[in-house]
Amino acid sequence: MDEYRNLTPAEIQRLEQNGCSCDNWVRVFVKDRFDPSYVSKSHFSGDIRLGVFEKEFHLAGGLRKHSGIHCAVIHHCRIGDNVVIENVQNYLANYDIGNDCFIQNIDVLLVDGKTTFGNGTAVNVLNETGGREVHITDKLSAHFAYIYSLYRHRPQLIARMKSIIDFYCEKHASDRGTVGDHCMIVNVGYIKNVRIGPYCKITGAMKLKNGSINSNEAAPVYIGRSVIAQDFIISSGSRVEGGSNIHRCFVGQACELDHHYTASDSLFFSNCQGENGEACALFAGPYTVTHHKSTLLIAGMFSFMNAGSGSNQSNHMYKLGPIHQGIVERGAKTTSNSYVLWPAKVGPFSLILGRHYQHADTSNLPFSYLIEKDNTTYLAPGVNLRSVGTIRDAKKWPERDKRKDPNRLDFINFNLLSPYTIQKVFAGVEILKNLQKTAGEMSEIYTYQSCIIRNSALKRGLRLYEIVIHKFLGNSLIKRLENTRFTSNAQIREQLKPDTPVGLGEWVDLSGLIAPKTEVENLLQDIEEGRITKLKDINTVFRSLHENYYTQEWTWAWDKIQRFYGVDRETITASQIIEMVEKWKSAVVSLDEMIYDDAKKEFSLSFKAGFGADGNIQDQAMDFEYVRGAFDKNPFVVATLKHIEDKKALGEELIHRISAIKEG
Incomplete structure (x- = not known):
């Protein structure tokens, strides 16, 4: 560690010649190679530490600027090596500035008293009036x-988590406060009680107050x-720009907030x-997108969600205020001008079209x-x-993971099919069969959760649910038996x-992390009973659950295979497995063919309207092909056809x- 020393009389004289002043030069300490010629027109007070000024900054457009301090008032600060600080309109106070920082044309940068830098801020998520606040x-x-x-509903758990x-x-x-190494802060207004991580770049921001910007070199x-x-926390790899305005918010890793x-009171993961x-009291789980x-x-929980233009919700019924909330489970989408009156709960990977006022719970009809x-909600299970869009979404999420930080906060399971979704499919089959049994198989319509299900939609839903059960269970079975030669x-x-025995029973989706409910319950009990008392230990459990997903998934899938196909673990034979694989092949191929047909619709004549604006049908077709490509060459279509062949080959192998x- 470099030693600091007092200024020499010659250095003090040179600083004063450069227009500098100080309440007490005895409280200013510098490193041995300090050169006072790079400090001018500045005032110092309190305890000051100054590094060396030996490097130049190479700026856009070819400009070079030597490190140094010019036109600034600095109080009780520690300045690192090779820093530019100039044109501070007000002052810098109570900050440790890292090495190689560039701070220019700012109003004020200060810490006033003891602060937690946004940590502990209560965000009234899901309910604007409080009651579900998350302390970030x-x-x-x-x-x-x-x-x-x-x-x-578990107050002791919440009290323990709050104490953590x-x-x-x-x-x-x-x-x-701290400004980490290699930061750039330029043309910024008011910064108060903000901790700024290394390699952060802040340009033109108006006001930052009480927060942490957790930047680092990797992200x-x-x-x-x-x-x-x-009152904010912004995590690594994120961008907040374009006049965005956030108040009591957590912004997770690799998020983007832009265009005003x-x-x-919102959380973005x-x-x-x-x-x-606009967002208010929003719980935006991973990959919540609104443009x-x-x-x-408002007052909703989403994840892996794309909001169409004009999407809206109401979180009150005009009597007792904004006390209601909604949960839209992973993978849902809203179309343009969709509306949902909370409270409501929508099942995973659902599509919301139009306006819905019935407070339905479709969580078990994914x-x-x-x-x-x-003004009535019709449900098509x-x-x-x-839908080609559902499959495309599932493929794009892992490809669009922009997180560069090796220390990830969220453990995200991208699987479209998992014990979590398939358990809901099984529940959906039971719901639909019970509706048939109660109202009769010939009934034209069925009522469920204030929603209408047409007879044809119910039968189609049963067929699709059966196909996807075959697909998931077959996927798990084939994966379990791959790369092994069997002789008996x-x-x-x-x-x-x-x-492992872990994995049986219900699974839950903890906003991106899919895990057995039994293991989540064990974690909650450990917190309640004081066996886990640190945030890092809780995150270690989340990491372990994520890493053990596939091992525990097989425990669940094997139990369901035995029940669904009526086989016994002690007597199952190769011929029974072959029967299951044949059903899996049929399911995979039929589902891929449906997706293929759905994709083909986008290349139909009606979808070409607006192409070839001033020509004939032939020009229209050619214009469409030059812009969108030919159907048989579309990357997704090609991948779908290859998927059919690959899955057939996998099953045959x-x-x-x-x-x-032999049997026996």
């Missing part, structure tokens, strides 16, 4: 926030022009995008369409399984035995590998 921290994960906001947060906040509280943070942020987006619109000026997301007709049924039975095994 630097290490907040979507999974922690999910439990903390929704498990209010309080401990973290107190541990990181300080009366001094820098960018704060852009006209941004206003108060406005948010209050990994890879969320918000542009133009439109007319879109308001992959559905909710369609408004004559399972139909989203055959006994060897197959041994291979099919789960590696397993059948061939075990077909010679």
Whole structure:
């Protein structure tokens, strides 16, 4: 560590000649190679530490600027090596400035008293009036926030979690702020009680107050022009720019808020995008995306969600105020001008079309369409399984993971099909069969949760649900038996035995993390009973659950295989497995063919309207092809056809590998 020393009389004289002043030069300490010629027209007070000024900054356009301090008032600060600080309109106070920072044309940068830098801020998520508030921290994960906001029926758990947060906040509280190494802060207005991580770039922001910007070298943070942020935490790799205004918000890793987006009392977790619109009391789980000026997301919980223009919700019924909330489970979409009156709960991977006022709970009818007709919600179960958009979404999410930070806060499971969704499919089959049994198979319509299900939609839903059950269970079975040569049924039975008993029963989606409910319950009990007392230990459990997903998935799938296909683990044979694989092949191929047909619709003549504006039909077709490409060459279409062939081959390979095994 470099030693600091007092200024020499010659250095003090040179500083004063350069227009500098100080309340007490004895309290200014510098490094040995300090050169006073690079400090001018500045005033110092309090305890000051100054580094060396030996390097130049190379700026855009070819300009070079030597490190130094010019035209600034600096109080009680520690300045690192090779820093530019100039044109500070007010003052810098109580900050440790890292090495190689560039700070120019700012109003004020100060810490006033002891602060937690946004940690511990209460965000009134899901309910504007409070009751589900999440106290944010630097290490907040979507999974922690999910439990903390929704498990209010366990007050001892919430009290313990709050004490864990309080401990973290107190541990990181300080009366001094930091600006990490290699930061750039240019043309910025008011910054108060903000901790700024290394490699952060802030240009043109208007006001930043009481927050943490958790930038680092691997995943820098960018704060852009006209941004206003108060009581906030912004995580690594995120961008907040374009006049966005956030108040009491947590912004997770690799999020983007832009084009005047406005948010209050909201949580945005990994890879969320918000542009133009507005959020209030929003729980935006991973990959919640909203791009439109007319879109308001309020008092709702979403994840892997794309909001259409004009999407809106209401969180009150005009009597007792904004006390209601909604949950839209993973993978749902809203179309343009959709509306939902909370309270409501929508099942995973559903599509919401039109305006819905019935407070329905469709959580056990996944992959559905909710369609408004004559102010009534019509439900089409399972139909989203055959949509090309659903499959495209599932493929794009992992490809669009922009997180660069090796220390990830959220543990995200991208799987379209999982024990979580398939358990809901099983529940959906039971619901639909019970409706048939109660109202009769010949009934034209069925009523469920104030929704109307047509007879044809119900039968189609049952077919689609059966197909996807075959697909998921077959996927798990084939994966379990791959890359192994078997000579007997006994060897197959041994291979099919789960590696762990963990995984049986219900599974939950903790806003991106899919895990057995039993293991989540164990975690909650450990917190309640004081066995886990630190945020990092809770996150370690989340990590472990994520890493053990596939091992535990097989435990669940194997149990369901035995029940669904009526096989026994002690007597199952190769021929029974072959029967299951054949059903799997048929399911996969039929589902892919539906998706293929759905994709083909986008290349039909009606979809070419607007192309070839001033020509004939031939020009229209050619213009469409030059812009959108030919159907048979479309990358997704090609991938779908290849998927059909690959899956057929995979099934045939397993059948061939075990077909010679004799019964017994």
